[in-house]
Amino acid sequence: AQRVTQPEKLLSVFKGAPVELKCNYSYSGSPELFWYVQYSRQRLQLLLRHISRESIKGFTADLNKGETSFHLKKPFAQEEDSAMYYCALGYNQGGKLIFGQGTELSVKP
Amino acid sequence: EAGVAQSPRYKIIEKRQSVAFWCNPISGHATLYWYQQILGQGPKLLIQFQNNGVVDDSQLPKDRFSAERLKGVDSTLKIQPAKLEDSAVYLCASSLVAGVYNEQFFGPGTRLTVL
Numbered sequence: 001a002q003r004v005t006q007p008e009k010l011l012s013v014f015k016g017a018p019v020e021l022k023c024n025y026s027y028s029g030s031p032e033l034f035w036y037v038q039y040s041r042q043r044l045q046l047l048l049r050h051i052s053r054e055s056i057k058g059f060t061a062d063l064n065k066g067e068t069s070f071h072l073k074k075p076f077a078q079e080e081d082s083a084m085y086y087c088a089l090g091y092n093q094g095g096k097l098i099f100g101q102g103t104e105l106s107v108k109p
Numbered sequence: 110e111a112g113v114a115q116s117p118r119y120k121i122i123e124k125r126q127s128v129a130f131w132c133n134p135i136s137g138h139a140t141l142y143w144y145q146q147i148l149g150q151g152p153k154l155l156i157q158f159q160n161n162g163v164v165d166d167s168q169l170p171k172d173r174f175s176a177e178r179l180k181g182v183d184s185t186l187k188i189q190p191a192k193l194e195d196s197a198v199y200l201c202a203s204s205l206v207a208g209v210y211n212e213q214f215f216g217p218g219t220r221l222t223v224l
Contacts, residue, residue: 004151032209043112044152044200044215051210086151090209094164095140097213099151 002027004089006100013077021072021103023087032090033070039083077107113216121222127189130219134203143186144200191223
């Protein structure tokens with residue numbers, strides 16, 4: 001069965017420190033992976049998708065099919081990065097998404 | 110462009126009562142999704158519409174939940190009768206067309222509390 005796991009409920013770092021939010025998935029086919037973010041009092045929004053291979057707000061994520069992971073990384077965290085981050089797996093032509101449980105990132109000054 | 114609109118933003122009801130949520134997607138978006146997000150969990154898809162047809166309702170508890178999108182634009186999600194475990198945020202999202210490569214845009218959600 002398809003599944004997305006985010007092992008950390010809360011990740012707390014200091015400003016300027018590197019950040020890695022972990023995401024592991026279970027899917028037998030060819031996965032499409034996404035990171036969504038929800039800032040305080042804002043809507044859930046797409047941060048980045050693996051197929052775009054882009055860096056958004058300094059964040060990158062590499063799909064590792066061998067380890068079935070799609071970890072989100074940023075070399076230097078900023079206070080404005082504090083938010084809930086959700087990893088999501090898209091797995092059919094209809095665009096169905098399965099979300100992980102989410103990781104709350106707290107960046108302290 | 111205007112985003113996905115949802116109402117009401119908050120709703121408190123007693124168990125066994127009925128409740129309805131409304132969603133207006135982004136203009137021109139053919140695909141509409143309803144998600145349930147229980148506290149501490151990620152969103153879970155309940156139902157997906159393509160225009161006014163249902164694409165996927167495999168996780169919709171059909172004994173108590175129903176949804177419609179009669180004219181292929183607005184949608185309503187109804188719970189009848191509500192249970193305590195239905196307390197959650199109900200999110201509506203829309204995308205231009207169906208498909209994993211098409212970004213889903215989310216509304217602000219409706220927070221339901223069942224007492």
